[in-house]
Amino acid sequence: MRVALLAHEKFPDDAKTAVGVLRYADYDVTAVLDRDLAGDRVNDHLEGVPDAPIVAGMDDLDEPVDALLIGIAPIGGGFDDSWRPDVRAAIESGADVIAGLHYFLSEDDEFASLAAENGVDLWDVRKPDADLTVAQGVSGDVAADVVLTVGTDCSTGKMTASVEMTDAATDRGEDAAFVPTGQTGIMIANWGHPIDRVISDFTAGAVEDMIVEKGDEHDYLFVEGQGAITHPAYSAVTLGILHGSMPDKLVLTHNAGQEVVHGYEDFELADLETYVDLYEDLAAPVHEAEVVAGMLNTSAIESDEAAREAVETYSDAIGAPATDPVRFGAEEILDAVL
C-alpha cells in the first residue's frame, strides 16, 4: 500500500506516529507532508528509515497514493483545520484516510459525505469497536507464550521494544506476532483495539479479545504495554493490559537517566527494583510472570560506549539481561525472552 504521511510543522521530532510508521510499518511511504520542510527528503532529518520526498501538500505528490495517514497528534488529539485541504484532496483522489486522533474523521460531516461520494474508507484507529465487553479471564489459556512490555513511564519505548522483539524472533525463524494497544502500534500492525480509548470497565476485556484472537495462531505474542504502574494519570490502562493479557514474561522498559514522571515532574520515579517487584507482585494473583529482560532507551546518550555502560548498569539494577533495541538490537536479549 502506497501511503503519504501528514506531519505538518512537526517532522520528525514531534511526529511520533509518522516516525513509528516509517520505521516499522509495511506501508510504502511515498511522501511526507510537512509544509515547513518542503523540498527536503526524509533522510535529511531521520536516518535508518526508507527515504522519501517531503512535500508541502497533497497537490505536490508525484503520483497518487492509496492512503493518507495522519502522522501527528496535537495535545488533546484534536483535528487542526489547516490539514483540511489535504484530507479533502486525499479523499477526492480516491485515497483512504487513516487517523489516530480523538477527533473522529468519520464523524466529520464534510469528510463523511465526501468519503461516501468517492467510495473511500476513513479509518479512525482510535474509535473502539462497539462490541467490546468485560474480560472473561481466559487469556492465560492460549497456546502462545505472551511477552508484555512494561515501563517506568509513558514513552519509554514499549511499542518499539515489542516490535523489535517480534522482528528479531521472526528473523530467528520463530512464529511471533506483535499485539498493538495504541494508535501507532495499530497503524503499524494494521489491526488492534485502542486500549486507552475503551470504556474503563472493558480495559482488560479489550486486550483479552486480541490475545484470544491471535493466541492459538502463533508461538509468541509480543504485547505493547502502555504507561506505567505508578503513573498518576495512566496506571489504570497499564494494569488493565497486565491482567488482560496475562503475560508469561515481562520486559521492563526505561529511559536512561530519567528521574521524574514526564509531564508530572512533582512525581519521582520509583527505584528500578520497585518496578520489577510491583509488576511481578501484581501479575502473580492472576497469572505469574517474571521480568526476564530490560530495554533501555539510550537515545539521549551520545557515545555507544557510554550507552553500553548505561545498559549494563540497568541490567544489574533489574537483575536481568538488557539492551537498547534501537541501538544494539533486540537479538541480544532474545534468549532470555523466548
Add this chain to the structure above:
Amino acid sequence: MRVALLAHEKFPDDAKTAVGVLRYADYDVTAVLDRDLAGDRVNDHLEGVPDAPIVAGMDDLDEPVDALLIGIAPIGGGFDDSWRPDVRAAIESGADVIAGLHYFLSEDDEFASLAAENGVDLWDVRKPDADLTVAQGVSGDVAADVVLTVGTDCSTGKMTASVEMTDAATDRGEDAAFVPTGQTGIMIANWGHPIDRVISDFTAGAVEDMIVEKGDEHDYLFVEGQGAITHPAYSAVTLGILHGSMPDKLVLTHNAGQEVVHGYEDFELADLETYVDLYEDLAAPVHEAEVVAGMLNTSAIESDEAAREAVETYSDAIGAPATDPVRFGAEEILDAVL
C-alpha cells in the same frame, strides 16, 4: 423528593441499587414497584429501612411521585421492555426518571420525546460527562483527608463502608462527605462520575475531578472504591481510583469466608496480607497511604457471636482494627480512620 423504586421480580435480593437507595439515600421512597410482590410491604422483605408499600406498577401509586428510579440492573445493563409502561406513565405524570443502566433512557426515542413534551428530566447516571480528561496529579493537594475503600473482590461492601463511615463521622460532628464512583453511590449522593464507564485514559482524571471539586469544602472525603487490585477483569478501574483519589488512608473490605473471585472461580483470592501490601505498595510512589482499618461483610454468618469472631480474625490478618459496618456499625473503627 418523593421517589418510586422500580424493582420488578427482583426485590430485594437481586435489587442492589433499590436496597442501597432505601438504606442510604435521602429520597422519600413512597413505593417499590415489583409485580411479583404487589400487596406486600418493604419491611416484609427487608428490615432496617423505611417501610413503604409494594405495588404492581405506576398506575397503582396512591399519590404522584417526583421521580421514578430504576432500582435493578440486569446482566449487561440493558433495558427490559416490560418496564416501558411504568417509565412512560412516570414521564406522563410529570416525574423525572433516574436510571443507572448501560442503556441510556435519554437516547431512547420514545422516552426522549415524551420527556421533552412533559418537561421532565431523564437522568442517566452512568452517562459520563463529555468534558472529562486525563488526571493532572493534583488530588494530593486538597485540604481534606481522603479515605478510600479498597477490597479483595467486587461486591465486598465498599460503597456501604464508605457511606457508613461518612455517616458515623458526621454523627460525631465531623465535616465529612461521601464521594461516589458507581451507579448506586451516585444515586445516593445525587452527584458523581460513573468511573467504570469513562474512557480508560480518563479513569484517574474523572476521580480527581471529584476530589478537587469537594476536597477543600470538607475535612474528610470517603471515596467509594471499585473492584479489586487483583481482579482479572476490573483491576484497571481499581487502580485508576487509587491513583486518581490519592488517599491518605485505606480501608480494606472483604466478604467473610470468600476464597475465589466471584464469577471468576478459577482465580483464588490472594492472602489478606498480600492485599494490604499491594494496595500500600502501589499507593506509595504516587501518594503514601496505609490500610488503617478493615470492614468485613458478615451477612452470611448467622450468629452475632460468630460474626464477631470472624471480624477479630480478619482484624488480626490485616493488622488493623475491623468491624462489620452494617452489623456492628462503622463507629467502632472510626478512631483509626479519622
